[in-house]
Amino acid sequence: MKKIIPLTVLAAAVALSACSKKPEEQTSQATASSGAVVVKIGHASPLTGPQAHLGKDNENGVRMAIEELNAKGLTIGGQKVQFELESEDDQADPRIATTVAQKFVDDKVSGIIGHLNSGTTIPSSRIYNDAGLVQISPSATNPKYTQQGYKGAFRVMANDVQQGKVLGEFAVKDMGAKKIAIIDDRTAYGQGLADEFEKAAKAAGGNIVMHEFTNDKASDFTAILTKIKGVAPDLVFYGGMDGQGAPMVKQMQTLGLKAQFLGGDGIHTAEFMKLAGAAAEGVTASLPGVPLEQMPHGADFKQKFEGKYGKIQLYAPYCYDAMMVMAEAMQRANSTEPAKYLPEIAKTNYSGVTANIKFDSKGDLQGGAITVYRVVKGDWQVLKTVTGQ
Incomplete structure (x- = not known):
C-alpha cells in the first residue's frame, strides 16, 4: 500500500531542501x-x-x-x-x-x-x-x-582616499587656497570624501576655518553660507551630490560669498551645470579616472x-x-x-x-587615476590628471 505524504509535509521538505542549498x-x-x-x-x-x-x-x-x-x-x-x-x-x-x-x-x-x-x-x-x-x-x-x-x-x-588626497593638495597648491571652509551632506560618500579632503588640505598647509553639515535632501543653504561668509574663506569645498551642490553655488552668488567652489565626482555632472546655470562657471570638481576621450x-x-x-x-x-x-x-x-x-x-x-x-587584495582598482576639471564656458574642461601608483 502506498504511503500518502500530506502536501504540507512535502512543501516543508521542499522548502528545507532549498534552504539547505549552498549559495x-x-x-x-x-x-x-x-x-x-x-x-x-x-x-x-x-x-x-x-x-x-x-x-x-x-x-x-x-x-x-x-x-x-x-x-x-x-x-x-x-x-x-x-x-x-x-x-x-x-x-x-x-x-x-x-x-x-x-x-x-x-x-x-x-x-x-x-x-x-x-x-x-x-x-x-x-x-x-x-x-x-x-x-x-x-x-x-x-x-x-x-x-x-x-x-x-x-x-x-x-576610492576617496585617492580622490580626497588629490583634491586637498589641488586646493592648496593649484588653487592657492589658504582659508578653507568645508560642507558635507553626512552621507557615507559626502562625509567620507570631505574627511579625506580635510586631511590632505591640512597636510598641504591649508587652514580649515570651518566645517559645516547639511543633508542630501536639503535645498536651502542660506544659514550655513551666511555663517561661512563671516570667516571669509578663499575656498568652499562640498562633499555631496549635484542636487545640493547646484543650489549651493547659486546661493553663494546671491549672498556675495566670493570664495572658489570645489567638489568631488558627485557634482561633476551635466545636471549640475543645468541646475546651477551661470553660477556653474568656474566651479572645480574631480572625477575618478582619466577623461573619457583619453x-x-x-x-x-x-x-x-x-x-x-x-x-x-x-x-x-x-x-x-x-x-x-x-x-x-x-x-x-x-x-x-x-x-x-x-x-x-x-x-x-x-x-x-x-x-x-586589475584589483588589489582588497578588491580596489589598482592604479586608479583622478582627473580635476573646471567649468569653462558651460563645459567641463580638464585641468589635471593624477595617475595612481
Missing part, C-alpha cells in the same frame, strides 16, 4: 525561449528622486553591456547563456538598499553591479557577502566598502551609448566595464556560479573602456 547552488537556472540558460544580474541605484538621472545612467551602462554580451551568443559551462538585467530602485536610501539586496538574494541573481552610492553599497555588501554573491560597484568610492574583508566586494574606480575605448563607447541613451551623466562607462569584467570572469571560470567565478574576478586583467582593470 552557489541557488543561482537562477531558468531557460529562455531561445533555449539559452538565463543568468540574472542585479543592478541597484536611485531610479526615482533627485539622483534618478545618475541611477538611470548607471542602469543603461549595465544594460548596454548585457545587450552586447547577449548578441555574441556566449557559451559558459557548455550551455548557451542569456544575461537578464534585474534592476531595482534603492532611492539612495540605505534601508531600502538592504531590502533590495535581500530581494536579489531571494531571486537567485548570479552577481550584482551596484549600488551607486557608498551609503547604499556598504550596508548591502554584508547581505551579498553572507549569501556568497559577487558585487562590483561602479561608483561607490568610500574606502570602507572594501575594508570590510568581503571576498566578493570589488570596485572599478578609484580612456582606452572612450570615444567608441561615447558614440554608442549616447546614440542609444543620450548624454552620459557620470558613471555609465564604469557600469559597462563592471558588467564586462563579471562576464569575462564567468567565461574564464566556465561557470556562472558565484563561488566558482569569484576567484577569477580577483585575477582580472581586463582592457576596459575606462582603464586596464
Whole structure:
C-alpha cells in the first residue's frame, strides 16, 4: 500500500531542501525561449528622486553591456547563456538598499553591479557577502566598502582616499587656497570624501576655518553660507551630490560669498551645470579616472551609448566595464556560479573602456587615476590628471 505524504509535509521538505542549498547552488537556472540558460544580474541605484538621472545612467551602462554580451551568443559551462538585467530602485536610501539586496538574494541573481552610492553599497555588501554573491560597484568610492574583508566586494574606480588626497593638495597648491571652509551632506560618500579632503588640505598647509553639515535632501543653504561668509574663506569645498551642490553655488552668488567652489565626482555632472546655470562657471570638481576621450575605448563607447541613451551623466562607462569584467570572469571560470567565478574576478586583467582593470587584495582598482576639471564656458574642461601608483 502506498504511503500518502500530506502536501504540507512535502512543501516543508521542499522548502528545507532549498534552504539547505549552498549559495552557489541557488543561482537562477531558468531557460529562455531561445533555449539559452538565463543568468540574472542585479543592478541597484536611485531610479526615482533627485539622483534618478545618475541611477538611470548607471542602469543603461549595465544594460548596454548585457545587450552586447547577449548578441555574441556566449557559451559558459557548455550551455548557451542569456544575461537578464534585474534592476531595482534603492532611492539612495540605505534601508531600502538592504531590502533590495535581500530581494536579489531571494531571486537567485548570479552577481550584482551596484549600488551607486557608498551609503547604499556598504550596508548591502554584508547581505551579498553572507549569501556568497559577487558585487562590483561602479561608483561607490568610500574606502570602507572594501575594508570590510568581503571576498566578493570589488570596485572599478578609484576610492576617496585617492580622490580626497588629490583634491586637498589641488586646493592648496593649484588653487592657492589658504582659508578653507568645508560642507558635507553626512552621507557615507559626502562625509567620507570631505574627511579625506580635510586631511590632505591640512597636510598641504591649508587652514580649515570651518566645517559645516547639511543633508542630501536639503535645498536651502542660506544659514550655513551666511555663517561661512563671516570667516571669509578663499575656498568652499562640498562633499555631496549635484542636487545640493547646484543650489549651493547659486546661493553663494546671491549672498556675495566670493570664495572658489570645489567638489568631488558627485557634482561633476551635466545636471549640475543645468541646475546651477551661470553660477556653474568656474566651479572645480574631480572625477575618478582619466577623461573619457583619453580612456582606452572612450570615444567608441561615447558614440554608442549616447546614440542609444543620450548624454552620459557620470558613471555609465564604469557600469559597462563592471558588467564586462563579471562576464569575462564567468567565461574564464566556465561557470556562472558565484563561488566558482569569484576567484577569477580577483585575477582580472581586463582592457576596459575606462582603464586596464586589475584589483588589489582588497578588491580596489589598482592604479586608479583622478582627473580635476573646471567649468569653462558651460563645459567641463580638464585641468589635471593624477595617475595612481
